[in-house]
Amino acid sequence: MENSTPNHTEDPNKAAPPVExxxxxxxxxxxxxxxxxxxxNKGAGQAMKWIIPIVIVVLLIVxxxxxxxxVSN
Structure with missing residues (x-):
């Protein structure tokens, strides 16, 4: 790690530079x-709508x- 003082200062009132x-x-x-x-267009929801019911069925079978x-009486 460097032991130098930061020389970057930014004015909060100044507008940001445009996209390069x-x-x-x-x-x-x-x-x-x-x-x-x-x-x-292919998020995790597409996989979850198949994985969750399959896991539930497998757990019920087990x-x-x-x-x-x-079960104790």
Whole structure:
């Protein structure tokens, strides 16, 4: 870890720099990188709607096979 004093100060009232499109021209003071927009058309919900019922059925089968007769009176 470096032992140096931070020399970066940012004025909260100053507007943010625009999104960077030409990094080579602004190497000393680049703006933020452009965002990546990826489609989210196959989220976890598609898998969960199949996995959860299957897990519940398997657990019910295990319960009825191994633990159904272990109930104390």
């Amino acid at each position: 499109t030409n990094y080579e021209a602004h190497k000393e003071n680049p703006g933020p990188a452009p965002t990546v927009n990826e489609p989210d 319960y009825f096979i191994f633990f159904r007769n272990n």
